[in-house]
Every structure is written in C-alpha cells, then in structure tokens.
Amino acid sequence: MLTKNQTKRILSLSQKKYRYQQHLFVAEGPKVVQEFLEASYELVEILSTSDSYQSFGRVFTHISNQELKKISTLKTPNRVVAVFKIPEPKALDFSQLILAVDGLNNPGNLGTMIRLCDWFGVKDIVCSQDSVDCYNPKVIQSAMGSHARVNLTYLDLAEFLKSQTATFGTFMDGSSVYEKNVPQSGVVVVGNEANGISPKIEALVSQRLTIPRYGIQNKTESLNVANATAIILSEIRRQQRG
Amino acid sequence: MLTKNQTKRILSLSQKKYRYQQHLFVAEGPKVVQEFLEASYELVEILSTSDSYQSFGRVFTHISNQELKKISTLKTPNRVVAVFKIPEPKALDFSQLILAVDGLNNPGNLGTMIRLCDWFGVKDIVCSQDSVDCYNPKVIQSAMGSHARVNLTYLDLAEFLKSQTATFGTFMDGSSVYEKNVPQSGVVVVGNEANGISPKIEALVSQRLTIPRYGIQNKTESLNVANATAIILSEIRRQQRG
Known part of the structure; x- marks a missing residue:
C-alpha cells in the first residue's frame, strides 16, 4: 500500500x-x-x-x-x-565525438537526442546549464532507457568550448554537412528550438555546418533540432566509416 | 464577437x-x-x-x-x-521520390515528416487509410505551414504499392542506407511508431533499407520514425547530388 x-x-x-x-x-x-x-x-x-x-x-x-x-x-x-x-557524471572522453546542447528547452527533444546518441555510439552529451534537465520525467520516458549508455554533463558551455579546438555548430548557413570531413573527435553544438545557438556560443564555434535544403520554394524555416541532430550524427558516422 | x-x-x-x-x-x-x-x-x-x-x-x-x-x-x-x-489532393508525380506512411499514429510525427519533406523537396506523401489525419490540429501545428508545399494523399497503400516497381522500406535489417543507391524516383515506406511496417506492406517492398547502428552495446531498440525519415531523406538527397 x-x-x-x-x-x-x-x-x-x-x-x-x-x-x-x-x-x-x-x-x-x-x-x-x-x-x-x-x-x-x-x-x-x-x-x-x-x-x-x-x-x-x-x-x-x-x-x-x-x-x-x-x-x-x-x-x-x-x-x-x-x-x-542520480549518478555523478562520468569524466568526458575527449578522444571521441561529443554532442553539446545549448539552451535546449523541450524534454522530448532532449530524450530523442539521448536515444540518437545511443544509436550512433556518441557517449557524451554536454548541456548548458539553462538546458532542460535530463532527469525530467519526460526526458527519461522519451529516451526510453538510453540514459544508461549516454553520459550527460551540465556545465558552463562557453567555458567548456574555450578549451576545445575542434568545435562544429549547426546553422542555417555554413559548409554542407555532406562535404565537410568532421574529425573522429571534436564537439558538435546544437541550439535551442526557437533561437538556435546563442550568440555567445556561436562566437566560440570554429566551423559552421549546415544541412542543405532542397525544397523548390525554399520556404521551410528550419528543421526540428532533433531531426537536424539525427542527420548530422548519421552523416558523421557515414563519413567516418571511410 | x-x-x-x-x-x-x-x-x-x-x-x-x-x-x-x-x-x-x-x-x-x-x-x-x-x-x-x-x-x-x-x-x-x-x-x-x-x-x-x-x-x-x-x-x-x-x-x-x-x-x-x-x-x-x-x-x-x-x-x-x-x-x-480541405483541398482535393493533387495528382501524384511519379517522376519524383514519394514518401509512403504505413499506419503512423502520432500527429507530431506526421507534422515533422511533412516539414522534412518540404525541406528535402519531396512533393508527395501517400498515407495508409489508418494513418493519423493530416488535418488533425496537432499535425497542422507541428508541420508549421509545410502542408502548403507537400501534397498528402490517403489511399489503399497495399493496392498502391502493387503498381510500383521501385519500393524501399525501412527495417531493423537490410542494406545500409549509406551504400544503397536509391533512384531519382520510387517510393520509400516508413511504418508505425511501435510496430514498424505492417506484414502486408512489408511483402510489397522490394528493397529493405536500414540505418546502421553504432552504439557499442547495440541495445537501442529503434530510432524514432521521424528521425529515421530525416536520415533517409537526407541520405537520398546526398546520393542524388552525385
């Protein structure tokens, strides 16, 4: 009872x-x-x-x-x-690709992104302090258990990126993700649902990536951030497989 | 008033x-x-x-x-x-890639997929009769206006596929989407959130596609259907650009 x-x-x-x-x-x-x-x-x-x-x-x-x-x-x-x-976050593995999340609001999106990282073997997600909490019940449920295999760390994202050399960000303009050869290690930053990557973080990104748009009228404003992450992680793995 | x-x-x-x-x-x-x-x-x-x-x-x-x-x-x-x-559906353009949806339930997923088709220039989505209605308010809102550039047709999906020669389906097994060269035209089928493509439709798919999984422990059960669609449409466009 x-x-x-x-x-x-x-x-x-x-x-x-x-x-x-x-x-x-x-x-x-x-x-x-x-x-x-x-x-x-x-x-x-x-x-x-x-x-x-x-x-x-x-x-x-x-x-x-x-x-x-x-x-x-x-x-x-x-x-x-x-x-x-709640476990202590594990130490980050800098020899591998890290996904960074800047100001993500929607718990369903974070859950989906944890699941994507699990699928594509990305072991670390770092989140800005203002991102939705990964132990929010909606994040837990939408990640469907993938928390168990993906290490989430909340930190000062600007400070973190300052110490990184290979930083990639997703924008409406930039080099096509299909052309760019991303390295084995490095940090890929994705932004907030409505506003994308914040100006402060944008200034710390060394390489701008974009997903080419094929719509004839080119009116689609943006892709959902989880879909964009799916495409970028998939493309990184495809390129890495040589 | x-x-x-x-x-x-x-x-x-x-x-x-x-x-x-x-x-x-x-x-x-x-x-x-x-x-x-x-x-x-x-x-x-x-x-x-x-x-x-x-x-x-x-x-x-x-x-x-x-x-x-x-x-x-x-x-x-x-x-x-x-x-x-509600407009009458337009005639399908068989010279282009068509996305087919088999028993999709979640309105947010259909909305996201309409937005993805808009982004990647896929003009036609055909839906099985038991899929969520594309004029459902949640579909309208999550597609964010992309309905205006994507033609949705509800039909007997099995009958439709019988008349098609190039049919691709997304499964947990199959040829890697990274290797397979999909043609300019053809039908890509995605399935229901929980059950995937139904056995009846599966029997009518001529080529099985899969998104390779990279997680070390290989425990992720599946990708969200909208994420899988994002990856497949992106990969098709990448391959088509030559």
Whole structure:
C-alpha cells in the first residue's frame, strides 16, 4: 500500500529543485525501469501493480492501479514506478565525438537526442546549464532507457568550448554537412528550438555546418533540432566509416 | 464577437468525422495561418484578437483573448484561428521520390515528416487509410505551414504499392542506407511508431533499407520514425547530388 509520504515524495521528483535536493529521479514502465536496473543505477524504491518486482524486497511496494495513477506522470501508467539515485557524471572522453546542447528547452527533444546518441555510439552529451534537465520525467520516458549508455554533463558551455579546438555548430548557413570531413573527435553544438545557438556560443564555434535544403520554394524555416541532430550524427558516422 | 454556433463549429473540427463532413480544417497562429493564405487555400473564416486581419472583410470576426482561448487547441493560443477548405489532393508525380506512411499514429510525427519533406523537396506523401489525419490540429501545428508545399494523399497503400516497381522500406535489417543507391524516383515506406511496417506492406517492398547502428552495446531498440525519415531523406538527397 502506498503511503501519503511516498506519494508526496515521488510526485515532488517531477520538479527539478527536489530532484537535486535529494539526488533522485523517477523512471516508469517495465522497459525503461529494466534498462536502469541492468545498468546498475542505485535503486531507492520500486512500486508496482505486479508482484514480479517483489524480489527487490524491502524497497518494493505493491500498489493498486488506482495508486499507480496517483504517482504516475504518464497518460497511460504502465505497471511500475521506480526511484533511482542520480549518478555523478562520468569524466568526458575527449578522444571521441561529443554532442553539446545549448539552451535546449523541450524534454522530448532532449530524450530523442539521448536515444540518437545511443544509436550512433556518441557517449557524451554536454548541456548548458539553462538546458532542460535530463532527469525530467519526460526526458527519461522519451529516451526510453538510453540514459544508461549516454553520459550527460551540465556545465558552463562557453567555458567548456574555450578549451576545445575542434568545435562544429549547426546553422542555417555554413559548409554542407555532406562535404565537410568532421574529425573522429571534436564537439558538435546544437541550439535551442526557437533561437538556435546563442550568440555567445556561436562566437566560440570554429566551423559552421549546415544541412542543405532542397525544397523548390525554399520556404521551410528550419528543421526540428532533433531531426537536424539525427542527420548530422548519421552523416558523421557515414563519413567516418571511410 | 464569437457566437455559440461559431464556437461549436470550430471546436467540432478537431474531430476527423466533422472535418470530412464539412471539408474544413483549422489552422492557428500568425505564421501557420499566413502560410495557408499565401498558398491560396480557400479561407472560410478567420477569427483574431488583432485587427490586422480585418482586411478579410465579412469572414473576419474580432474576438477577445478569452474567446480565443475557448476555440483554440493550443496551450498558448496565438492571436488568430482560421478555418480553411480541405483541398482535393493533387495528382501524384511519379517522376519524383514519394514518401509512403504505413499506419503512423502520432500527429507530431506526421507534422515533422511533412516539414522534412518540404525541406528535402519531396512533393508527395501517400498515407495508409489508418494513418493519423493530416488535418488533425496537432499535425497542422507541428508541420508549421509545410502542408502548403507537400501534397498528402490517403489511399489503399497495399493496392498502391502493387503498381510500383521501385519500393524501399525501412527495417531493423537490410542494406545500409549509406551504400544503397536509391533512384531519382520510387517510393520509400516508413511504418508505425511501435510496430514498424505492417506484414502486408512489408511483402510489397522490394528493397529493405536500414540505418546502421553504432552504439557499442547495440541495445537501442529503434530510432524514432521521424528521425529515421530525416536520415533517409537526407541520405537520398546526398546520393542524388552525385
């Protein structure tokens, strides 16, 4: 049975402030929860309508469907809610390509980008401090467990880029991503949904990349940032395969 | 001032049944409405908190912010709501690449794919009858006006594919999209968010394409269908540019 305190505690974790006060986040649904368990995230508590999670012992609470609805942030709650410790970010691997995110707002977009990095084997994402938090419940759900294989670090992006030599940014103008040979290592910066890369960060980007537009009337204003990231990561991997 | 009848009529258009009974759809916000106006969609009525739309004469209704909220489907209503006639689909251009959509459910994904086709100059999207309706308000908003330059046709996808010679499908296995030379014309099929391409349609696809996965542990289950479409359209254009 769910206690009032549990309900309150779990619901509070949908707010960034409480997540970082307690260093905890919530994952939901068998698939996503399983991914975090397999990746050895530290489990704090697990609540489920199914007894298959009973093996977790004292941290397990059996709940009813009604109780699940109370603590779930999903439209269609799915059997299990788990609370994990937020891990410390790992050290960045500068020998590999790093994706940098400047002021990204939409949790669904960040989740999709974590999934893309997982697909294309990009191990590190660095995010400006004003980007959406990667432990936001919507980011967790849209990344579908890929957090377990992608290391996210929040930092002062301007300071970080100052120390980098190979920095690439995505803009409406620049060299075609199809022509440019990106190196094995380096940082690719993508920007905010509405405003793109901020002027402060733009000044620190050494190479401007663009995705050529083929529409006859050339009226499409922009590509969605997650789609642009998909195309650029795919193109980098294609070029690297030699 | 907004009448009860107007409110009822406009709200009814968020349902597919009423849209097709009346052959009408709703667009919102200055940017999206402007795109449909410029593309000569037939305007039926326009309601706005701003007098800048007064030049439309008898079809214009000045409304308050409160009234705008009543008829808007957006979280943040944005000044103008317009009702347009649903146009007849144009004839398909078989000399060009066609995107086919099999059972797509999510309106945001279809909207993003319309925007992608606009960017990459793909003029025709054909959709299976069970795909989400392209005049769904969420599709209209996420396509951001790209409907005006992309022709959408709903049809019996299996029957359609039977008459096509060059049909490509996106799967978890198949030839790498980086290697395969797709022709100038042909049909590229993408599937449903959860289940991919249906078995019936799969049997009608002559060439299987896949996006290579680079994640070390190879655990990412799949790419989001809009991201996969972005990568494939980009790759087709890159290969075609010679």
